[in-house]
Amino acid sequence: MTALTSTHGSAPMRRARRSEHAGPLAFASLPLAFLLLLFLFPVARLMLLSVEGGTFANYERALTDGLYVRVLLGTLEIGLYVSAICLVLGYPVAHFLATASRRWATIGFVFLLLPFWTSLLVRTYAWMVLLGRNGVVNRLLLETGVIREPLPLLYNTAGVLIGMVHVLLPFMVFPIYSIMRRVDGGLLLAAEGLGATPWKIFVRIYLPLTLPGVLAGMTLVFILSIGFYITPALLGGGRVLMIAVLIEKQVREFLDWGFASALSMVLLAAALVVYAAFRRLLRSDLQWS
Amino acid sequence: MLTNSPPASAAAADTDLALDGIVRRFGEVTALAGIDLAVHRGELVTILGPSGSGKTTLLKIIAGFELPDEGVVRLKGEDITFAPPAKRGIGMVFQNYALFPHLTVERNVAFPLEMRSVPRAEIRERVAAVLQLVGLADLSARLPRELSGGQQQRVALARAVVFDPGLLLLDEPFGALDRKLREQMQLEVKRLQRRLGLTALFVTHDQEEALVLSDRIAVMSAGRIEQLGTPEEIYAHPVNWFVADFVGESNLFRGRLAVDDAGRPFALMESGMRINVPQSPFAEGSEVGVLVRPERPRLVAGGQQADNVVRGRVVEVIYVGESVKYRLRIDDAHDLLVRWPFRERGGTLNGGDDVTVGWSVSDVHLVAVP
Numbered sequence: 001m002t003a004l005t006s007t008h009g010s011a012p013m014r015r016a017r018r019s020e021h022a023g024p025l026a027f028a029s030l031p032l033a034f035l036l037l038l039f040l041f042p043v044a045r046l047m048l049l050s051v052e053g054g055t056f057a058n059y060e061r062a063l064t065d066g067l068y069v070r071v072l073l074g075t076l077e078i079g080l081y082v083s084a085i086c087l088v089l090g091y092p093v094a095h096f097l098a099t100a101s102r103r104w105a106t107i108g109f110v111f112l113l114l115p116f117w118t119s120l121l122v123r124t125y126a127w128m129v130l131l132g133r134n135g136v137v138n139r140l141l142l143e144t145g146v147i148r149e150p151l152p153l154l155y156n157t158a159g160v161l162i163g164m165v166h167v168l169l170p171f172m173v174f175p176i177y178s179i180m181r182r183v184d185g186g187l188l189l190a191a192e193g194l195g196a197t198p199w200k201i202f203v204r205i206y207l208p209l210t211l212p213g214v215l216a217g218m219t220l221v222f223i224l225s226i227g228f229y230i231t232p233a234l235l236g237g238g239r240v241l242m243i244a245v246l247i248e249k250q251v252r253e254f255l256d257w258g259f260a261s262a263l264s265m266v267l268l269a270a271a272l273v274v275y276a277a278f279r280r281l282l283r284s285d286l287q288w289s
Numbered sequence: 290m291l292t293n294s295p296p297a298s299a300a301a302a303d304t305d306l307a308l309d310g311i312v313r314r315f316g317e318v319t320a321l322a323g324i325d326l327a328v329h330r331g332e333l334v335t336i337l338g339p340s341g342s343g344k345t346t347l348l349k350i351i352a353g354f355e356l357p358d359e360g361v362v363r364l365k366g367e368d369i370t371f372a373p374p375a376k377r378g379i380g381m382v383f384q385n386y387a388l389f390p391h392l393t394v395e396r397n398v399a400f401p402l403e404m405r406s407v408p409r410a411e412i413r414e415r416v417a418a419v420l421q422l423v424g425l426a427d428l429s430a431r432l433p434r435e436l437s438g439g440q441q442q443r444v445a446l447a448r449a450v451v452f453d454p455g456l457l458l459l460d461e462p463f464g465a466l467d468r469k470l471r472e473q474m475q476l477e478v479k480r481l482q483r484r485l486g487l488t489a490l491f492v493t494h495d496q497e498e499a500l501v502l503s504d505r506i507a508v509m510s511a512g513r514i515e516q517l518g519t520p521e522e523i524y525a526h527p528v529n530w531f532v533a534d535f536v537g538e539s540n541l542f543r544g545r546l547a548v549d550d551a552g553r554p555f556a557l558m559e560s561g562m563r564i565n566v567p568q569s570p571f572a573e574g575s576e577v578g579v580l581v582r583p584e585r586p587r588l589v590a591g592g593q594q595a596d597n598v599v600r601g602r603v604v605e606v607i608y609v610g611e612s613v614k615y616r617l618r619i620d621d622a623h624d625l626l627v628r629w630p631f632r633e634r635g636g637t638l639n640g641g642d643d644v645t646v647g648w649s650v651s652d653v654h655l656v657a658v659p
Contacts, residue, residue, distance in 0.1 A: 190389075197404075
């Protein structure tokens with residue numbers, strides 16, 4: 001013990017060190033209290049609701065009933081599609097923003113953030129106008145002769161994916177963008193000088209270096225997407241069931257709070273599992289940075 | 290431009306890198322105003338210049354990261370002026386090493402070989418050999434961030450030479466190292482370059498480094514090569530005021546050339562001080578820069594003779610380890626900097642001491658005044 005204290009400084013010093021954290025802690029105390037009260041407390045309440053009466057029957061039903069299992073898996077599948085599409089669309093956008101001139105980057109950011117200035121509901125209705133059988137997209141394609149029959153873009157998985165990708169794309173772009181900004185351009189020059197083709201530079205240097213951003217964006221988009229409600233409800237037209245839609249039904253139509261909260265907990269658990277998995281990937285990948 | 294070697298356009302058989310009339314403009318600014326340079330096989334040439342002299346632009350043009358507005362770059366006789374960097378086969382050591390942070394030492398060094406589709410077994414062999422050569426054989430599995438600055442430097446060097454490049458470019462690679470390590474690495478780089486018979490071009494703003502490392506030095510200023518020559522030539526016979534001032538420590542006085550009754554030339558300073566100078570092509574009455582390197586003046590005891598004798602008072606004493614520098618006030622307008630090995634008698638002077646120093650006319654070199 002004496003050896004420990006001698007290597008780690010005297011007691012007053014340690015106290016002084018510890019008190020360095022007091023300032024930031026005090027600063028954060030109000031928001032922390034806010035989160036505790038309005039997030040953790042309701043979650044705990046919800047958890048209790050799901051096991052009310054001391055029985056796990058709600059969970060049994062959620063995890064064995066074919067319908068709910070199917071919807072849960074379907075939800076995860078849609079989450080996967082949405083994150084994959086967001087990645088494919090978002091990676092080049094992030095690269096553009098990270099490398100464009102100040103002027104173009106600003107313009108890009110305005111376009112990226114524009115959707116945030118309108119409400120989710122309005123945006124979703126706008127997509128209904130665009131994607132319907134007689135919507136703008138179909139009419140344009142018909143009139144230009146690209147298609148003969150209107151494409152089924154609304155009230156199906158395609159519509160849900162389009163709407164969700166639109167909403168969630170910025171959440172993919174930002175983490176990737178911030179990582180890309182930190183990539184030392186000298187490394188790319190060095191790779192080029194050492195004989196690498198542009199494709200090799202991308203695969204061997206740029207992609208691995210930006211992977212932490214990709215993983216962070218995937219995590220964020222996936223977790224947000226599996227909890228989506230309004231977009232799948234409206235653009236799916238009741239034909240694309242996602243777990244959040246079912247939860248709402250349980251509460252509003254069947255007043256089954258216990259089952260609704262059990263479903264919520266399953267969703268939360270799924271999100272946490274995905275988060276933990278990505279964290280592991282991220283950590284092993286971040287070894288070098 | 291004055292040079293001590295044949296012009297670059299006369300591409301000799303043993304010329305590896307030939308620059309011919311390289312011009313680069315950025316808008317109104319001319320960064321490079323016609324650079325001619327020939328680097329011979331196995332030679333280490335340093336581009337020495339202050340920041341803004343155009344040396345970095347020149348390096349980028351040679352590496353292919355920048356294109357010249359005029360002129361031709363040839364490597365081993367081949368015109369590579371517009372070849373992409375990947376096709377030039379030039380090994381480059383960057384200022385901050387530019388090691389790939391996600392790859393181990395071994396993978397970093399293997400990178401240029403992998404890009405050239407060298408067979409796997411051969412890659413392993415060559416990487417091992419070069420790591421042995423730079424003394425990093427034990428650290429091949431480490432990531433760059435787990436290495437010290439000197440070790441990172443060695444990895445960068447190994448990566449730049451592993452594929453037998455036609456030319457090795459070094460862009461101020463020692464800037465981030467502390468002095469002792471820097472000197473050690475300088476000698477190591479030189480040894481490696483000799484041993485592998487590499488043709489190397491080294492860019493630095495550090496004149497001391499340039500003098501230590503180079504076979505020849507090209508002193509650059511404002512987009513031109515002011516002088517090209519061996520370190521000895523550059524140090525002892527700078528062609529103009531800029532080179533005399535930039536390379537090495539110097540006493541550089543401005544005076545007007547005159548001739549005494551016996552026909553011996555001397556320079557007369559505005560303060561009235563007179564310094565006897567050697568015969569030179571400068572005309573009587575022209576303004577000249579009088580260069581006396583600080584190690585040239587000697588202490589003169591009573592009765593001893595010298596071509597130039599001045600009395601001065603020690604106003605500053607600077608210890609630099611093996612030698613001592615003194616700033617002597619020799620008249621109202623001039624200080625004379627002298628540097629003597631520490632163990633000599635001069636090692637005991639103190640501030641305020643009055644001394645007499647002298648030097649011969651052969652210790653004086655004249656340059657034109659800008």
